[in-house]
Amino acid sequence: LRDRQNALKLLPMTEPNPSHAAPPARKWLHLVAIGRNPKMTCLRIATLVVACFVVFNFVLLPIRVTGISMLPTYKNHSINFINRLAYLWHEPQRGDVVGIRYAGIHVMLLKRIVGLPGETVAFVHGHIFIDGRRLKEPYEKLPCDWNLPPENLSTNEFFVVGDNRSMPPEDHTFGRVERNRIVGKVLL
Amino acid sequence: MKKVVKLVLLAVLVAVGVWLWFFLFPSPEEIIRHRLEKLARTVSFSSNDGNLARLAGVAGVADFFSTNVEVNIEVPGRMQHSFMGRDEITQATMYVRSKVTGLIVKFPDIDVTVAPGKQTATADVTLDATVSGQPNAVVQEMKFTFQKIDGQWLIVHIETVRTLS
Numbered sequence: 001l002r003d004r005q006n007a008l009k010l011l012p013m014t015e016p017n018p019s020h021a022a023p024p025a026r027k028w029l030h031l032v033a034i035g036r037n038p039k040m041t042c043l044r045i046a047t048l049v050v051a052c053f054v055v056f057n058f059v060l061l062p063i064r065v066t067g068i069s070m071l072p073t074y075k076n077h078s079i080n081f082i083n084r085l086a087y088l089w090h091e092p093q094r095g096d097v098v099g100i101r102y103a104g105i106h107v108m109l110l111k112r113i114v115g116l117p118g119e120t121v122a123f124v125h126g127h128i129f130i131d132g133r134r135l136k137e138p139y140e141k142l143p144c145d146w147n148l149p150p151e152n153l154s155t156n157e158f159f160v161v162g163d164n165r166s167m168p169p170e171d172h173t174f175g176r177v178e179r180n181r182i183v184g185k186v187l188l
Numbered sequence: 189m190k191k192v193v194k195l196v197l198l199a200v201l202v203a204v205g206v207w208l209w210f211f212l213f214p215s216p217e218e219i220i221r222h223r224l225e226k227l228a229r230t231v232s233f234s235s236n237d238g239n240l241a242r243l244a245g246v247a248g249v250a251d252f253f254s255t256n257v258e259v260n261i262e263v264p265g266r267m268q269h270s271f272m273g274r275d276e277i278t279q280a281t282m283y284v285r286s287k288v289t290g291l292i293v294k295f296p297d298i299d300v301t302v303a304p305g306k307q308t309a310t311a312d313v314t315l316d317a318t319v320s321g322q323p324n325a326v327v328q329e330m331k332f333t334f335q336k337i338d339g340q341w342l343i344v345h346i347e348t349v350r351t352l353s
Binding site: 066067100101102103104105106107109111160173174175176177181 | 296297298299312313314316324325327328329330349351352353
């Protein structure tokens with residue numbers, strides 16, 4: 001009898017009445033979807049939305065690469081980000097792949113910086129010469145035979161070009177760009 | 189709690205008021221932005237458009253320009269064209285529509301600067317044009333100059349801008 005009484009007392013604690021509690025699967029779903037504290041979950045969601053809005057509109061701009069001018073480094077239709085804070089503390093460096101704006105930032109050019117302000121850039125048989133010295137370019141895999149006369153960059157200009165120079169220079173967008181057109185550095 | 193609800197309602201009311209003000213009395217920048225967006229829609233056409241729609245589109249393009257408009261288009265290695273006046277613009281539009289089966293024009297970026305007298309304005313624009321059957325869109329930066337003529341902002345000059353020199 002004592003055992004039966006204990007069993008009767010313990011029953012409500014170990015196995016609650018099924019008519020008052022949700023099935024385990026629904027309870028689990030509720031826990032995952034809303035969490036233990038719905039107010040805190042709402043707050044977390046709102047914070048996440050605001051953080052995503054700020055980050056992806058002002059700091060890391062999502063881009064989709066269109067075209068073949070940056071092959072083989074960046075393939076057509078690949079996804080990437082432009083880090084707008086990359087040049088907050090220092091100026092763009094040689095070898096950086098940067099986003100260059102047109103009238104705004106919704107459409108950009110993706111190019112690699114090869115010439116820095118004040119330098120002289122020339123192409124001789126497909127090789128870049130900076131101030132008369134040949135630039136080593138490990139990222140350039142496709143052969144080219146471009147020949148372009150030396151160009152002097154002003155104190156506010158960079159020289160940018162794509163990695164894919166297997167096409168004629170007329171079909172490739174490259175050249176001098178002012179500093180204020182450089183939006184940021186490619187993240188990945 | 190009631191205070192919070194009142195504050196939220198007040199904020200919504202202020203937001204609606206501000207929106208209504210800008211909707212009823214748009215700034216010159218906003219008017220020019222809308223005109224450029226409308227121009228992009230008017231210039232665009234598809235192969236499904238009927239002859240009447242095409243004719244209406246051609247006639248509608250001229251309304252955006254002043255009578256003595258000047259257009260200088262220079263895309264290095266691709267083309268170089270100059271047009272003077274509305275008639276040449278209309279002819280060029282008709283020529284493009286006869287040669288191309290479809291064209292989608294967009295201006296994803298529009299940066300408008302209105303001169304102090306509020307009679308002229310310039311708009312730096314990114315042109316994104318997709319021709320039917322061609323895989324890549326043509327992207328080009330352009331500069332539009334507007335002038336307020338008879339109460340309407342009309343395009344008086346268009347030129348291409350070299351993003352990389």
